[in-house]
Amino acid sequence: MFAERALGTRTPSELIWSVALWTVMGLFVANFMLMILAVLVNSFATQWFGTWLPPAFTTKWYVSAWREFQLDQVLVVTMMVVGAVVVISGLIGVPAAYALARRNFPGKRFVLLLLLLPLMVPPITYGIPLATVLYEARLAGNIWGVILANLVPTVPFVVLVMIPFIEQIDPRIEQAARLFGAGTGQLFVRVLVPLLAPGILAALLLVLVRTIAMFELTFFTAGPSSQTLVVALYYAVYAPGVRANQSIDAMSIIYMATTLLWLMIALRFVNPVQLVGRPR
Amino acid sequence: MSGGDGLTGRQRLSRWLANYEVDGVALLVLPAIACMLLLFIYPFLHGLILSLQPRSGEMLDNYRKFFSDPFLYDTIWTTLRLAFPATIINVVMSVPIALLVRRFRRQRLLTAILVVPITLGPVLIAEGMLNYLGPQGWFNGAIVGLGISGAPVRLIHNYAGVLISLVVAGFPFVFLLTLSFLSGLDPSLEKAASTLGAGPRARFRHILLPLLLPALAVNFCMSFVQMFSVFPAAVLLGEPAGATRVISIAAYQAAYEQYDAPMASTIAMIMGAVQLAIVAIVLGSRELFYRGSTGSGKG
Incomplete structure (x- = not known):
């Protein structure tokens, strides 16, 4: 006192x-x-x-921006890319985080380093070689290339955010479930996912916001028909030609509204401080 | 493998693996490893090999070319000149603001406001700055109108423009990391110091700052990564051909204007090397600070 x-x-x-x-x-x-x-x-x-x-x-700029930049198509692509990245990085990242939080297998430090590296190197550094490889594999220039490239930072991100969340769960709950005969799959669906829901939601919503905003990787791997909103917006500003800047501003406002909406949903569920986890 | 034999062999294998804590659960990490090897390590090695196979000349010619052409090697300095101040401003600013927000009752609202720049994206920040800070914008209108300055201040299409946009765009992440670390500190440490008669300044210098420094080092690295690969801001708000020709512009031009994939990979490798060297130095100096438990043990 x-x-x-x-x-x-x-x-x-x-x-x-x-x-x-x-x-x-x-x-x-x-x-x-x-x-x-x-x-x-x-x-x-x-x-x-x-x-x-x-x-x-x-309000005519909104109408013209929508038409001029084919925003309906861009928004559909953005939603597909972001949706796929969120689902895939969740499906890969959460189980991996569980394994890393609960087991001490040999080479664990190496795996952690492997996951930390993509977050410690600027996206452009691996984006350019990655785009080259994807173009050679005929995967770039379309929506699959964009999704694959965006997984590089998001999978490690999900893993690293989820590890502290999983460590907070009492392992005896899992032991009890196993004792009653639950396999790993059942354990996940019936026990872990419900318990981890806030953490998973936080991690995935942040992945969502990050992927909407990810410029470099999408920029390097997208073709004309697989641009996400942020890349389309950049081209709208940078590409030569006479464009009213009101129209670009209208498009930026649409972009901001999209991201802001998701961020506000994220903030309703989680305290922003938890989003980044506790650095160790 | 025949049935019975294979089973015992498998059992033996799984028992042997279980000794090393490798079981079904540990194997769950495999998809993530595969993903990283395929999408990160393999392209990286591919890029490294590609950078050593220039279009003409010897193995190291691309690197030689980079370090002998001031138009190319100057980009490293240009990038560092932007990334360092921006990161330091953000990290230094985040500490007092996080301390303030921590004490504030409506912490969540305030945090939400400070986090909004995440949602803007590079183009909106650029557009906003061009409108607001431009010679005809409100900011300069106010400055001239109030008589603070005789002529409009030039804040866009130069070094300052890029720096400001980096600070604005980068602040939320830095702030969130600092705030989350501060909330993780055991409050009884500060209370103990205060009971022993330490004023706010002394508490900050001798308790908070030493505990915060390692986290700030991590924070610095995370943020520096983003700043170091500045690209849209440097193009839209700077002078992409002059004072803000950062290294990512050089890489982009090699890849998509000259279609020289080996050279682009070379620049990417150099970027990665510079970035990792700086991370290594900063994290290495972390060893000099206090390391140990700082939480209250609640996890």
Whole structure:
């Protein structure tokens, strides 16, 4: 009780420090919000140049962006890629995390290193050789290549996020299930998955957000018909040709809304602090 | 293999494997290993071999070419000049902000706000900065209007633009890692120090910081990886032909503009080597800090 009050008391210098910190953070957040607002306002503007606010508002840019960039197709591809990556990395990653959390087999440290490496090397480094290999195997340039490339960072990510979650489960629960004759498959479906649901959900939702945002790997492996939203957006900005930047802004807002929706769902289920796990 | 014999052989094998804790459960790791070997190790080795087979000349010619052409080798310095400050700014900023958020009652809401930049993606950040920080944007309008500066400040299409966008885009991950480590620290350590009369500054210097440093080193590495492969921001917000011609632009041009896969692989290998060297240095210096249990034992 006494100790807690001591932690709460403030000296004048600490007060100044705290006020300064809040100010800096507030400025950061305010500027950041204004930046998003600028894009939002511009995406609804008929035209906007050099004034505080645009003269008139319209929604035509959303319609034209949708048509011009074939957003329906892009969104379908994005959903297919992201869905496949989430499901496959869950199916591969969760069992692997279980094995790594519960067994001490020889070479375990090596396996952990193998899983840590893709997260410690920039995506471009392995993205370029990977794209070369996939093109030689005739797997790149289509949706399969994009899915395969995106598995490289997500499988290790799921494994490393899930290990601490699994370690928290009392092994005696599994022993009891085994005693009653459950095989490994039944153990997973009936016992582990329900117990691990929050962890699995957290890991997979984060994989989802990461995959939507993964630019480099998709960029290197996608063909014209297998671009995800983030790559299509980049091409929209970068490709030569006259394009109204309102139209690009409208598309960015659609992108943000898509990701934000999923992130908000993720945050409803889990405390964001748990998402990254505890570094050891 | 005949039936009975095979069974005992299999039994013997499984008993022998069980001694090493290899059983059905341990085998569950195999798909992940196969995935990594096929999609990560194999392409990496392939790239390495490819980089040693230049279109013309000897084995190491691609590497020689890279390190003799300032247009190519300068990209390493250009990239480091962006990635280092951006990572350090984020890691340093994340500590006081995480300390503040930890004490705040509506921690979750605040965290959610700070995590939003994850959802923006490189293009929206770029578009936002071009709009907001551009010469006609609100930011410069306010600065000139308030008389802080006579002329608009140039914050886009240069080094500053890329740096700002890296800081904005990279902050959420850094912050989440720092915050999660802080929440994992045993609060009784701080309470004990406070009972013994340590003020906030002393508590931070002698208790929190030493405990945090190893985690910050990991945090630095994780974030540096992202910064080091900066690509869209450098193109959209920088001067991709000049001050922000980062190494990934060079790799991209080799691969998709000159269609020189060996050279592109060479640049990718050099990128990986530089990145891993820096990770090794940072994590190596971790040995100098305190290592041990910092949690409260609740797991």
